[in-house]
Amino acid sequence: MTTYLWTPPAPASLAVQGSDARLPVHRLFFVGRNYHAHAQEMGVTIDKASARPFYFTKSPVHLLDSGQVLPYPPETHNFHYEMELVAVLGQGGFRVPAERAHGLIYGYAAGLDMTRRDVQLRLRDKGHPWCLGKDVEGSAVCGAVRPLPGTVLEQGEIVLEVNGTVRQRADLSQLIWSLRELIADLSQFYHLQPGDVIYTGTPEGVGPVQPGDRLLGRVAGVGEVSLTIGAAA
Template sequence: MTKQYIFPVAEPIAIPIKGSSLLFPIHRIFCVGRNYMAHAKEMGTIVDKTQQEPFYFLKHPSSYVPSGAEIPYPTRTNNFHYEMEFIIAIGKAGANITQQDAIHHIFGYGCGLDMTRRDLQAKAKDNRHPWDIAKDFENSAILSEIMPITQSGEITEGTIQLTVNDEIRQSSDLSHMIWNVNEIIEHLSTLYTLQPGDIIMTGTPEGVGAIHPNDQLTGYIDNISMLTVKISA
């Protein structure tokens, strides 16, 4: 018997794959917090890898925006920030994945922007509340197309950069991540059974800051991908 629903079921949300007509359907979007030491310091914290574990927050797949889009300045904020990030796209399910086996669970790579209502995040921190309304909202996950690992090989280093109106705001190297890709997959897979379609945004380097209507953002990661987005007036 065909199931009937009281309203139309949404189409799967999916990301283009470089060199393919197929799409990568998003299952979940995990985000790693404070994964570059210089960014942690600019946010007022110090990360001691020997004493701390990675931490995460999630964005709903409906927050996805493709590269090249124009998005509105969001509501309830006067301090809208960009955070340029390296993306891992998971293609094989697994739990308790070892670092040695992590590469076999990666479908591909990309880049993305974790857009943040920074004033709401600061208020949430002050009140010891969750970050959801600061991080998980419409148009807050701008993602490039996915480069399959079969085309790129394993990525452990490379320039990550963001410009706003052609001015460089963020520039670092993927090798500066506190927890590398294999460590993230190993740790996250002890908390969740990773599934095909999961996206992991691996954290942002230093240089985060506010943007305004009519700003044009362009980000790239060497030999992987680039993205663009404009903030509408």
């Protein structure tokens, strides 16, 4: 039995639809610029023929269940929402062919990648890592996981409302890299494990929030995610 100097934190986990058991989370991967219109609003054009997906990570301690209040974070004046389909793996794999990637999938959730946009862009323009812009406390918001083992979602509406007004709306068919392609590509770099979570990218329409704002996102056939922005931390 291991003795610790202080009590370690509880493992990161996600709620599961229809179950009292929670899903243990291993890692959080985020796909950048995976909708053409969003890439363009960020000043980038993606040529899939000559590019590969790119990723950033967040610490699992930054997971936040849907329905919570997230304090407006420090050191930013431009805190942005990014609505995303979240895929959760139930099996591991390494160098997985795209045609077998569906076998790793456990289910899906609706999620929000909250971002210090001003910090991210400042770091990007200097050629520095994005960590302070993306790896923000409470910024990986996630709804309950809907179990859909072995299922690849290839279409379905994804939408985000802020204070009842639609800010983002797209279809999963507009993803530049499909979920099969993302899993296959990630598995070239990592030995993927059960509990790995992939935020698959956000559509166009990202924008700032302020304390008091209420966010509600939906992915057709998957579920919802909600968040309230609290007073500055």
